Amino acid sequence: MPESERAALPHTPADHVEPTLDPDAPLPIFDTHxxxxxEAWSVFSPAEIIDKLKNAHVERAVVSSTPDDGTRMLYATDPARIVPFLRPYRGNVTSSNWYLVESTPPYLTERLATPLHEDGAYRGIGEFHLHYEGDANTPIVRExxxxxxxxxxxxxxxxxxxxVRAIFANEPEIKILWAHAGMTEPPNVVSQMLDDFANLWTDISYRENAIAPDGVLDSAWRDLFLRHPDRITIGSDTWINPRWRGYQQIIEFDRGWLNQLPREVAEQIAWGNAARLFGAVDFR
Ligand SMILES: [Zn+2]
Structure with missing residues (x-):
């Protein structure tokens, strides 16, 4: 996009990664969820997962797994494509109790210190669940x-x-990738959150049917995307095997409504925003 137009977009840093390329090719996707x-390991090998990403033109992906070994397997298979995040869940430490279990911080510390394939490094912690606002203030979450x-x-x-507000109140400098645009929060609330917190980004996984009922982009979501084109990312959320079986369809559905946005907005949401956070690869 021309420099003049780019300057008009809110919060767009000068080092914005220009993602595309060939306007006739499928939008490249950076899947951040x-x-x-x-349960996927015995059904889809790491190489088969990477093939699914390639077939869907998903050029990079933020991955976290239960347990973390899944992330490490994918990372070792394609380190240029995978951005590893460390999830605290393991054994009987789950989404419901991880923030109460005293072994969680030492587990994370030990895991973060265990080298990944070829000296790779984790870029984040999560995805983790906080079911109630007060959970964000427990000593373990604060730690x-x-x-x-x-x-x-x-x-x-x-x-x-x-x-999310509670975490920012405790740690104003923190950078948060908010899963599922709050899952149940309406687009106007998401928009307000992005207004209020400069270090907040959000993926739209699991919101696809609200974003584009029958494939047609909803006007309230469109408003959100146009107001915050630099803060939204795509996510698939392959938390169970049916999501892997339908992976290509999930990504294709997202491309369908992305293509109803102005091209430069679609490119940022599809790829550019996550590339700015986690780095790009040359996939041409
Ligand atoms: Zn998830």
Whole structure:
């Protein structure tokens, strides 16, 4: 896009990554909400997962897994494509109790110190769930948030808006990738959150049917995307195997409504925003 237009977009830093390329090719996607959790391991090998991404023109992906070994397997298979996040869930430590279990911070510390394939590095902690606003103020969540700030990691948080506000109140410098645009929060609330917090980005996984009922882009969501074109990302959320089986369709559905946005907005949401956070690869 011309420099003059780019300057008109809010919050667009000068180092914005220009993603595209060939306007007739499928929009490249940076999938920022992916899991390769245990139930998938015996059904889809890491190489088969990477092939699914390639076939869907998903050039990079943020991955977290239950347990974390899934992320490490995918990373070792295609380190240029995979951006590893560390999820705290393991064994009987789950979304419902991870923030109460005292072994969580030492587990994360140990795991973060365990080298990934070819000296790769985690870029964030999560996805984790906070079911109630008050959970964000438990000592363990506060410690994990502190750890993220100190190390420059993103937190990938599955929660409502109130819990995100609570984390920012505790750690104003933190960077949060908010899962599922708050899952149940309406687009006007998401928009307000992005107005209020400069270090907040959000993926739209699981909101697809509200975003584009029958494939037609909803006007309230369009308003959100046009107001915050630099803060929204695509996510598939492959938390169970049916999501992997339908992976290509999920991504194709997203491309369908992305293509109803102005091209430069679609490119940012599809690819550019996540590339700015996590780095690009040359996939031409
Ligand atoms: Zn998820």
């Amino acid at each position: 992916m899991h390769y959790s245990q 994990v948030a502190r750890m993220a700030v100190e190390r420059g990691y993103y937190l990938n948080v599955h929660s409502d808006a109130a819990a």
